[in-house]
Amino acid sequence: MHANAFFLGKGGVGKTTLSAAFGLSLARSGKKVLVASLDPAHNLGDVYGTALGDAPTPVEAGLDAMEVDLSAWVEKYLDESRRELKTTYSYAGTMNLDSFFDIMKYSPGTEEYAVLWAIEHIHCELAADYDVVVFDTPPTALSLRFLAMPAISNLWVAELTKLRERILERRTSITRVNPESAVASSCVDKDDDKVYGRLGAIRKRLAALQNLFSHESYVAVVINPDQLSVSEAIRIQDELEKIRIPLSGICVNKRGVSKADWSLDKRLRKIKTFDFGFRADGLHERGDLRTIETEELVADFMAAGPKGRA
């Protein structure tokens, strides 16, 4: 069995509802489950009928849930960087670093990294208390960007590491020939070079996240019986293939909601499909989540995984 499950898909297809029902079903089968919403527009608490925050909150026996506060993660990270920068470049206090960091909140990549830090925090600090962590993700665009971020960043970090190695080699050569060179006062050894060490630490963190997505997670795409969400699912599959994250299941939610023609593309037919019927009378309370037939999906999740054990 995998330790994590991710539900991806177009906005409004029912990712939160299925994540909540899936988590509830697992908890009622005896597993200890944490359901974490990564969507900046949270409504996991509304589905469970419980007020949720940035820390796990008990929903019922064996089931905790949380709504990750992404803006708090961005603030936390920028605060740490601001402190470190102010120590190193204290002479540049007149630069007004605070206003620079206010701009950084909106820099491309910052929100995706905030999601990664939140997932890393859950994986490293909280997951040990649970058998399974279920992630309800934001709509496709942000989800694909944060899933791709470890792979893309690692390419950059690998190149920067190679360049840093060349720099350290040159410094070593210069110091050997001319110990009185100004270069001799800078770091020449990989073990002492803080930049090299930091690059290694970043690479390790990103590799762990990449491994989490690729090998330790059950990734399901939620679609509705309409061509738009099917087209988006194909795009998700293509993007996940590029970053080597296998797609484990397709959840067709709201089956029978309309009589419009639709078909599952042949590229998606290779992946196991799970049907969830449309409920005309809606879902009003947590107990109604039990009416969603998640047994087949739960069974597949339990059977999947590196060791294929339940």
Place this chain on the structure above:
Amino acid sequence: MNVFLRKLRSAWRIVAQVHRERAVGMLEFELKELENIFTLLLLGGFVGMPSPPAPIAIELLPLLEREIAVMLSRSDLAQDPIGALMGVLEVD
């Protein structure tokens, strides 16, 4: 005699040091260029160059004091990079 030997040793040290400085001149030039490229790659996003995600640059920024100083000094030579190289090669 002792004074003569001391002066000879001192002269020898100076000559050896001059040769050492000349021997590493090209390597130092290359090192500065590598450090400059490293910083430009990290911070290039600010001037429209392809660069890694900003959070990586922010994480490394506090450790790049020397590299930033090198980048700024290299920018002074940006108008005449061939001239700088010819200077190192001692081509008049």
